[in-house]
Amino acid sequence: MNKDTSPVRALASAVSPAYEATGKFASGRMASFGPKGLALGRSLRRMKAETERAIAEEILAARLRRDSDMFPGLDELMFDAVYRVSSDPAVTRAVARADRIARKAAAPEAAAPAASSPDPVAEEVQDTPRVPLSERLSGAVRTLRLLGECAPLLAHEVRAEMRSLSFRTRLAVGDARDRCAALLRDRPGLSRLLNLAAEADPGFSPGPVDIAPRH
Amino acid sequence: MMTADRKPAVSCAVMAADDGDVAILVECPGFDPVAPVSVRFDGDRLSISQAGETVAEIDGIGPETVSMVRRARSVSVISVGDPGTPGEHYVVNGNTTVENREGPLD
Numbered sequence: 001m002n003k004d005t006s007p008v009r010a011l012a013s014a015v016s017p018a019y020e021a022t023g024k025f026a027s028g029r030m031a032s033f034g035p036k037g038l039a040l041g042r043s044l045r046r047m048k049a050e051t052e053r054a055i056a057e058e059i060l061a062a063r064l065r066r067d068s069d070m071f072p073g074l075d076e077l078m079f080d081a082v083y084r085v086s087s088d089p090a091v092t093r094a095v096a097r098a099d100r101i102a103r104k105a106a107a108p109e110a111a112a113p114a115a116s117s118p119d120p121v122a123e124e125v126q127d128t129p130r131v132p133l134s135e136r137l138s139g140a141v142r143t144l145r146l147l148g149e150c151a152p153l154l155a156h157e158v159r160a161e162m163r164s165l166s167f168r169t170r171l172a173v174g175d176a177r178d179r180c181a182a183l184l185r186d187r188p189g190l191s192r193l194l195n196l197a198a199e200a201d202p203g204f205s206p207g208p209v210d211i212a213p214r215h
Numbered sequence: 216m217m218t219a220d221r222k223p224a225v226s227c228a229v230m231a232a233d234d235g236d237v238a239i240l241v242e243c244p245g246f247d248p249v250a251p252v253s254v255r256f257d258g259d260r261l262s263i264s265q266a267g268e269t270v271a272e273i274d275g276i277g278p279e280t281v282s283m284v285r286r287a288r289s290v291s292v293i294s295v296g297d298p299g300t301p302g303e304h305y306v307v308n309g310n311t312t313v314e315n316r317e318g319p320l321d
Contacts, residue, residue, distance in 0.1 A: 021307040025231070025232050025236070025237075028232045029230065029231045030228055031277065032227070032228045033276055033280075037273075041228030044295070
């Protein structure tokens with residue numbers, strides 16, 4: 001039995017009789033004989049690949065239509081903002097500091113450093129004493145605030161743009177969204193960072209941006 | 216024997232699925248997708264027949280491929296329209312018998 005349960009392949013089997021009948025052979029071993037043998041096998045494999053690509057494109061387009069309605073075209077902007085925030089060295093240090101604070105709060109006696117031992121994170125932060133944390137976070141705050149302010153204005157244009165994107169670009173957008181979600185999942189300190197940003201700038205608000213990781 | 220509108224194929228592709236099924240792709244005009252198909256190996260020659268008529272013959276089949284087909288769980292002959300042209304031109308006939316097969320049938 002063919003145990004492939006890929007949704008793309010299941011859908012391809014449902015919509016294409018040729019794929020249903022021949023798809024499984026296109027995935028396996030092939031031996032060709034005679035001058036046209038290779039072309040015969042390749043034609044079957046090409047048909048399979050083209051069918052799967054068309055189905056994947058439809059699925060992706062449907063996802064983008066749904067997502068752009070739910071989150072008005074914010075995915076690219078959100079990824080860009082999160083990427084810029086997370087790649088800022090000051091933010092990286094702030095996240096590390098937030099993590100350290102959280103660990104100390106959870107187990108103060110275990111995490112408390114000896115009186116003589118330096119705190120590497122604190123030292124790192126102290127390396128730039130002239131720039132307070134609130135200012136070092138200001139870039140991230142500005143980015144997020146700009147994102148929140150601009151998103152509603154851009155929503156219509158972004159939605160229209162996404163519909164006209166090429167397949168390759170839409171794949172890239174989908175990939176960016178997945179990377180964004182992975183980034184958020186891999187960086188639990190980001191929520192603490194946003195709390196720090198809010199402390200540093202009471203006027204800060206991420207606005208309508210949904211920063212929760214999507215599953 | 217063959218009729219004028221049925222020319223024997225001289226090329227084929229033998230493709231094996233993961234589940235043990237095998238397909239033989241041939242470019243075979245006039246292939247009947249419903250009529251029973253008989254596959255026979257004579258040395259390195261593969262003969263495909265329908266209603267006692269040879270519709271395709273391919274020489275030079277390797278011994279591993281011969282063995283793979285003769286031991287396959289099931290064999291389907293797939294007639295391909297014109298390789299390389301767009302569209303679906305695959306006519307699958309699963310009503311295939313391997314005359315001199317090896318191993319038990321499932």
